[in-house]
Amino acid sequence: MGKQDEAVSRSQRGRTDKALGHRLKRLRNEAMKPADARGDGGKGGRPTAVALDLGWGRLLFAQTFADNEQIVEAMHQEGPARRDIAFYIRDPHVLLSLAPQELFLDPSHTYRLDLSTYRTGRRQARGYFIRRLASQADAEAVNAIYHSRGMVPVRPDFFWTNRDSRAVVYLVAEDVATGDVIGTVTGVDHHRVFDDPENGSSLWCLAVDPQCPHAGVGEMLVRQLAEHFKARGRSFMDLSVMHDNEQAIALYEKLGFHRIPVFAVKRKNPINEKLFTHPPAAYDQLNPYARIIVDEAHRRGVAVDITDADAGFFRLSFGGRSIHCRESLSELTSAVAMSICDDKAVTRRIVEKAGLKVPEQLDAASGRKEIEAFLKKHGSVVVKPARGEQGSGVAVGLETVEDVENAVAAAKKVCDRVLLESFFEGEDLRLVVIDYRLVAAAVRRSARVVGDGRSTIKKLIENQSRRRAASTGGESRIPIDDETRRCVAGAGHTLDSVPAEGKEVVVRKTANLHTGGSIHDVTEEVHPALVDAACTAARAIDIPVVGIDFMVQSPSRPEYVFIEANERPGLANHEPQPTAERFVDLLFPRTGLKSAKQALGARE
Structure with a gap:
């Protein structure tokens, strides 16, 4: 090529780049229009480039976009801490080739329910009922369920301001006895959103409280939404489900859903990271208590080496610092502190000296007469192994000598030394203290x-x-x-x-999670006296991460009795509180948000 040809070529490239720049700017402006923007209109005046804001992110209907370049540009506008989804992608291989470093193919299947042939199920809701989201409290309850399921949260006011939307319907399941919201689902009416020529609808964000006591809540939510859209005259209802979610897929197939060749594309952001990166070896073998910490470490760029997945051991490394952990137990907890927590009698003496209120205690080896006198004095007692965890061998509310003797025999299978304690009627409160500050508080129910x-x-x-x-x-x-x-x-x-x-x-009667108990967050309402007592106990034991257990009349009242300290509290039980974040802050303070802001020169 001669110099003159090169000059012409450069000139052409310049004009092309300039034209492309104008086009991208136009597409960017189009993509940032409100969810109900009509755009230039397609055939018949239908809206184009439809991106429906659902609070957790936008749902991009790919069939309304002019081309793949426009979809890529719209996905580029994803907001912080949001998860946009481009749905109904017909040629994902072509779309991904335009932005392979930014986008990835979501590893989910698309299922469709033909509403014209759908038949209402005979099963009736028992102990709960399905209704529309109707209050700010409902919105907050839905968000709590999202947190418990690892889903992206939504501002409660977003739910509330969109409660009367004709395009989006929010259904919740309410427990008849308690009034608690125990499940939720979101439906999108495609006809209302973009005058869908296929007359479709879709289901999103199906979630049931993991501690829900009722069977079939998820199924009833799906059925109710299907019946809602069928009554509106919609032709089908689609949904996207992770390819390895066998339990959900089995439910959908039972209800008559079938797979269709439709795909979804998402952005490579921290929320989606585990969907497009390979987790460390043996990651799938980790229990939830180890996994929540490993996920947080990955999010911050902390290196993870899983040393024994079955037992929950892993090593975290960052900036020349390396710390071995077993779930929330790390090398920062001394052997002395761990041995104090391990022996319940020692723990009791340590915290009693620090000024905490403790129950009266008796060694089960004291003899039958002493046990009879102890039982007569207190009326009801607790039997527990001197050493042990996860509620093994613990019996609560014993009122006869025979029951005590049987419970002692069972507890001896866990530990040779068994203790009796006076029984304190009330609620079981767990307070998680990290770096001598309260991070989470929850009532545990049997x-x-x-x-x-x-x-x-x-x-x-x-x-x-x-x-x-x-x-x-x-x-x-x-x-x-x-x-x-x-x-x-x-x-x-x-x-x-x-x-x-x-x-x-x-x-x-024991409220331990491992024996089927449930946990309910009360961090925002716990009484300051209980917080002070828990932090005092942590300092007395000299342990940086600990779960302090109290029996209380109410989390909002100051009365309590100390029960025990757990050197390896299950952080995953306390979402949405930032337990894993504070744990990694303790281990690697330079990776936290505060340090990042300071490094960038930003103010708090």
């Missing part, structure tokens, strides 16, 4: 089932245990053992009894 008028207590326990195991990665189950039988018998039932519909039966 396992219970709700009757349906047809199933035995044993069957209800098995069903509830299966749901708890599925929602906690196998970490929470209700054992059917002597303690369960004793608790059920104390309520006047046997395992073969059939409780009336809506009747609640407590089947364990």
Whole structure:
């Protein structure tokens, strides 16, 4: 090529780049229009480049965009801490070739329910009912469920301001007995959004509280939404589901959904990172308590080496610093502090000297007469192994010598030394203290089932245990053992009894998560006196990460009795509180948001 040809070529490239720049600017302006913007209009005046804001991000209907370049540019406008989804992509290989460093193909399947042939199910909601989102409290409850399921949160005011939308419908499931919101689903009416020529609709954000005591809530939410769109005359309802979510896929296929060749594309952002990067070896074998920390470390660029996945061991490294952890137990916790927490009698003496209120205690080896006198004095007692965790061998609310002796025999299978404590009636409160500051507080409630008028207590326990195991990665189950039988018998039932519909039966008196208990966040309402006592206990033990357990009349009242300290609290149980963030802050303070702002010269 001669110099003159080169000059012409450069000139042409310049004009092309300039024209492309003008086009990108025009596309950027188009992409940033409100969700209901009509654009230039397509055939028949239909809106183009439709990006519907759903609070957690925008839903881009690919069929309304002029070309793939326009979709790429719209995805580029994704807001911070949001997850945009480009849906109905027909040629993802072409789209991804335009921005391989920014976009990735979502590893989800698309399923469709043909509403013209859909038939209403016979199953009825028992113990709960489905309704529209109707209050700010509903919006906050939905957000709490999103947090518990690892979903992107939405500003509560966004739900509230869009509650009367004709294009988007928010349904919730409400527990009849408690009034709590236990499930949610979002529906999008494509006809209302962009005059869809296919007359379709779609389902998004199906989520059920992992501690929900009722069966079939997810199914009823899906059915209710399907019936809603069928009544509107829509032809189908689509949804996107992760390819390995076997439980959800089985539900959808049971309801009549079938796969269609439609794809979704997302941006490579921190929220989506685990979808487009390869996790470290053995990541899938980690339990939720280790995984939440590993995920937070990855998000910050901290190197992770999983040393024993089955036991939850991993090593974190950053900036020349390396710390070995077992879940929330790290090398920063001394062997002395750990041994104090391990021996419940020692823990009690240490915190009592620090001024905390503790229950009266007796060694079970003291003899039958001493046990009788102790029981007579307090009326009801707790039996626990001197060493142990996860509620193993603990029996609560014992009122007879025979029950105490049986509980002591069971506790000795966990530890040779067994303790009796005076029983304090109230709620079980866990306070997570990291770096001697409160990070989370939650009331732990014992396992219970709700009757349906047809199933035995044993069957209800098995069903509830299966749901708890599925929602906690196998970490929470209700054992059917002597303690369960004793608790059920104390309520006047046997395992073969059939409780009336809506009747609640407590089947364990211990509130430990591993034996089927549930946990309810109370961080915003916990009394300052309880916070001070928990932090004082942590300093007395000299432990940087600890779960302090109190029995309280109410989280909002100052009365308490110290129960025990756990040197390895389960941080995953306390979402949406930032437990994993504060843990990694403790280990690697230079990776935290505050340090990043200071490094960039930003003010707090």
